[in-house]
Amino acid sequence: MCGIVGYTGPKEAYPIIIKGLKRLEYRGYDSTGVALLNHGLKVYKKKGRVAELEDNIVGKDLHAHIGIGHTRWATHGEPSDRNAHPHVSASGKLAIIHNGIIENYAQLKQELVKKGYSFTSDTDTEVLLNFIEEIKKNNKCDLEEAVRVALKRVVGAYVILLIDEDDPETIIAARKGSPLVIGIGKGEHFLGSDASPMLEYTKEVVYVNDYELAIVKPDELILKNLGNEKITPYVQKLDVELAAIEKGGYDHFMLKEIFEQPQTIYDCLRGRLDAIAGTITMSGIQEYADQIMDANRIVMIACGTSWHAGLVAEYIFEELARINVEVEYASEFRYRNPVINKGDVIIAISQSGETADTLVAIENAKSKGAIVLGVVNVVGSSIARTSHGGAYTHAGPEIGVASTKAFTAQLAVLTMIALKIGYEKDILQRNRYMHLLNGLYEIPEKVAWTLKQNESIKAIAEKYKDARDFLYLGRGYNFPVALEGALKLKEISYIHAEGYPAAEMKHGPIALVDENLPVVFVATKDSYHHKVVSNIQEIKARKGKVIAVITEGDDSTAAMCDDVIIVPEADEILAPMLSVIPLQLLAYYIGVAKEYDVDKPRNLAKSVTVE
Numbered sequence: 001m002c003g004i005v006g007y008t009g010p011k012e013a014y015p016i017i018i019k020g021l022k023r024l025e026y027r028g029y030d031s032t033g034v035a036l037l038n039h040g041l042k043v044y045k046k047k048g049r050v051a052e053l054e055d056n057i058v059g060k061d062l063h064a065h066i067g068i069g070h071t072r073w074a075t076h077g078e079p080s081d082r083n084a085h086p087h088v089s090a091s092g093k094l095a096i097i098h099n100g101i102i103e104n105y106a107q108l109k110q111e112l113v114k115k116g117y118s119f120t121s122d123t124d125t126e127v128l129l130n131f132i133e134e135i136k137k138n139n140k141c142d143l144e145e146a147v148r149v150a151l152k153r154v155v156g157a158y159v160i161l162l163i164d165e166d167d168p169e170t171i172i173a174a175r176k177g178s179p180l181v182i183g184i185g186k187g188e189h190f191l192g193s194d195a196s197p198m199l200e201y202t203k204e205v206v207y208v209n210d211y212e213l214a215i216v217k218p219d220e221l222i223l224k225n226l227g228n229e230k231i232t233p234y235v236q237k238l239d240v241e242l243a244a245i246e247k248g249g250y251d252h253f254m255l256k257e258i259f260e261q262p263q264t265i266y267d268c269l270r271g272r273l274d275a276i277a278g279t280i281t282m283s284g285i286q287e288y289a290d291q292i293m294d295a296n297r298i299v300m301i302a303c304g305t306s307w308h309a310g311l312v313a314e315y316i317f318e319e320l321a322r323i324n325v326e327v328e329y330a331s332e333f334r335y336r337n338p339v340i341n342k343g344d345v346i347i348a349i350s351q352s353g354e355t356a357d358t359l360v361a362i363e364n365a366k367s368k369g370a371i372v373l374g375v376v377n378v379v380g381s382s383i384a385r386t387s388h389g390g391a392y393t394h395a396g397p398e399i400g401v402a403s404t405k406a407f408t409a410q411l412a413v414l415t416m417i418a419l420k421i422g423y424e425k426d427i428l429q430r431n432r433y434m435h436l437l438n439g440l441y442e443i444p445e446k447v448a449w450t451l452k453q454n455e456s457i458k459a460i461a462e463k464y465k466d467a468r469d470f471l472y473l474g475r476g477y478n479f480p481v482a483l484e485g486a487l488k489l490k491e492i493s494y495i496h497a498e499g500y501p502a503a504e505m506k507h508g509p510i511a512l513v514d515e516n517l518p519v520v521f522v523a524t525k526d527s528y529h530h531k532v533v534s535n536i537q538e539i540k541a542r543k544g545k546v547i548a549v550i551t552e553g554d555d556s557t558a559a560m561c562d563d564v565i566i567v568p569e570a571d572e573i574l575a576p577m578l579s580v581i582p583l584q585l586l587a588y589y590i591g592v593a594k595e596y597d598v599d600k601p602r603n604l605a606k607s608v609t610v611e
């Protein structure tokens, strides 16, 4: 969380930084700030969105060829002008922006207070900056050396960018645990939390690793470790186009991303699944196929929507490959000293590839001898790099804070892995395997069909938008879909929503049911369908309002419900990729009807790089 941008080179820095910050706003939007160096340091910052800062500083002196910018998701100190980054050091010469948390900041602050420092903000970042300045002063060293010394004492996660009035061409950057990309232009360099701020200028990037320090000048990039030894930068080519990070005529990124799903699922299958030959080619999985087949258990680790994808995959893997699967919240897994045996396979699922809890959980598991496979969307991200193997989801940049297309792409990848392993393990017979391969191949087309329900879903959203609570129910493969539907509604519309296994609702949530409670059933035709229909009856008997996602042609279920949304028929293993689509749209349209900023819901951030 928090977006950082930097630029040094011959161009005007301010427009590049502001545009970059707008693209990184998905990472946090509590406050915005820029620091520019041009015959002295100029800092402009403000609580609120990037556009608000931009309006506020019209007419100010913004001319500079070097600068840094920040969009914040508050951790230490409430969102306010004074807690906004960049922070300026006591001497007024250094400015810093920071993404992460300095855990031992209180101790460092105490030391600095004893030395006479006072602070203008409540942030850990201002403490770190003055700690660096104090070292620079005491050791009579340059900024680079002071940062190196300071970071050896710092506990926590960070990406920091610093500029210094005394060295007006250089940005010093360092990373541990949060992402940092450096774009290499001709006589210029760009820095960002991801590559989006630099896409129109360069396709050549360096992903900085943990414990590395970058000295960035217009025509020079030096990478060093904290021991002051030089490291050769590994330059990679980006394959993201500018259009992928623009709205392309849609009102919101979320809607665009929902509508992209026929294409993104197709992109995910393309080159991997051959439904005629009956093959699934995934080199990052193939390499570990024997270990997966022999694994006593697979542990899926993830957070948020990705965790829901893991839950669906649990059902699929156990059914198709007969391997015991456990699904863990990364944040719980990492702290509870879990039993990990050599040969356990960990599948880490993450859109961003940067979620701090997932990243640390993987590292713990790796250190205990587990094999870690990443199912990740962002190419070159930390989780992708730290995993032994895995498969990218190829959904393209997801910018709406609430995850949509990443979820269906994760399901597509996880289903392919389960099919491949189940078949190679001889659990899955050829007929069923070929049937599922063909079914998976048809999913993009069926998603496109489902999206045609758009207008009727919008009407249902209008009807129920003022409800205070929602209940989402499903069984089997559709139970995690119910959880995901409830999460989407909470995130986007701020309506309280709970997802529950349909049968389990009798053990508690049924007490909530009255004529004001909309209950969303994920009730597509599967092996549990008749049971779910009984649950629908139980809700209707208590006057609850039932909205159901049902399979095309299921007229008898339709007749029991207040509102229905139809999806095409599909094998139950594949059905979640279809049944989740109406729930994404329902949440979206309720959020829009309530006039909320669905792309940037309050308090959330897309990439959670703090614990």
Ligand code: G6P
Pocket (backbone or CB within 6 Å): 303, 304, 305, 306, 349, 350, 351, 352, 353, 354, 355, 358, 401, 402, 403, 604, 605, 606, 607, 608
């Ligand atoms: C945040 C996002 C969610 C996402 C979760 C996990 O909470 O708002 O949409 O599901 O992080 O993120 P990851 O990038 O690891 O999938």
